[in-house]
Amino acid sequence: MPEGDSVWRAANQLHQALAGQELTASDFRVPRFATLNLAGWTVSEVVPRGKHLLMRVQGPDGQKLTIHSHLKMEGAWQVYPAGGRWRKPGFTARCVLRTAAADAVGFSLGVLEVVRTDAEDSVVGHLGPDLLGPDWDPAEAERRIRSAPDVPIGVALLDQRNLAGIGNIYRCEACFLSGVHPASPVSAVEDLQTLMTDAKQLLEVNLGSGRRVTILNPRGLPVGRQAGRPGYWVYGREHRPCLKCGTHVGHDVLGKPGGEEERHIYFCPQCQPLLPLL
Numbered sequence: 001m002p003e004g005d006s007v008w009r010a011a012n013q014l015h016q017a018l019a020g021q022e023l024t025a026s027d028f029r030v031p032r033f034a035t036l037n038l039a040g041w042t043v044s045e046v047v048p049r050g051k052h053l054l055m056r057v058q059g060p061d062g063q064k065l066t067i068h069s070h071l072k073m074e075g076a077w078q079v080y081p082a083g084g085r086w087r088k089p090g091f092t093a094r095c096v097l098r099t100a101a102a103d104a105v106g107f108s109l110g111v112l113e114v115v116r117t118d119a120e121d122s123v124v125g126h127l128g129p130d131l132l133g134p135d136w137d138p139a140e141a142e143r144r145i146r147s148a149p150d151v152p153i154g155v156a157l158l159d160q161r162n163l164a165g166i167g168n169i170y171r172c173e174a175c176f177l178s179g180v181h182p183a184s185p186v187s188a189v190e191d192l193q194t195l196m197t198d199a200k201q202l203l204e205v206n207l208g209s210g211r212r213v214t215i216l217n218p219r220g221l222p223v224g225r226q227a228g229r230p231g232y233w234v235y236g237r238e239h240r241p242c243l244k245c246g247t248h249v250g251h252d253v254l255g256k257p258g259g260e261e262e263r264h265i266y267f268c269p270q271c272q273p274l275l276p277l278l
């Protein structure tokens, strides 16, 4: 499952390549929209909403549509020079949008649909406040998370109806930074605001290109971008020593939400004691 920062980067790249441009061809390789042809339409903008991508297009007659996609587990949007050779297998392409200068190709998209722009709420209206959005509302996010006090905090943080943008890596890392075991219930977490602020900071420092890291110095700058250094405190580091206390990092599976990958949690049993339901 992607993190909000990768969706933000994809939206940014697509916006740079497509905004203001007229589509010369479109190809939707999903049955429901196979006959839709957006040639002659102009891309207004591409915006991220949590882990969802919204590409807004306007027809010659002023009609407004939104191409809604979600990367889910394997999806990716890539931009090539017009006619450029794709770096992923053609049979995995789900959407191809061409302009005079560029081809944007969505591969293995978990969701691809087209809705009227004034009906976008039908596809993203359920999302909680977006950690990377202009409307980020930490009090509302806390209210939503605390409405289910028995749910493990690690599950609540991935539930995009509570707050949008956190995937498994930042879920694990933000819990570590707060000393909270991801399987502890929401009711046992005293300071949700600090936990969410940490998650937001991790997303923000990773908006640029380069290796994703969550280890920051006291000034909030990443220190693990060099090859050979750990980039994460606990994510993917099971059986290795905790970078704070030396205890072996633990690994377990938790709850449900989305895909398989999201069930895996990493934590330091010493720094993140499992707290009981209050």
Ligand SMILES: [Zn+2]
Binding pocket: 242, 243, 244, 245, 246, 247, 268, 269, 270, 271, 272
């Ligand atoms: Zn530790």
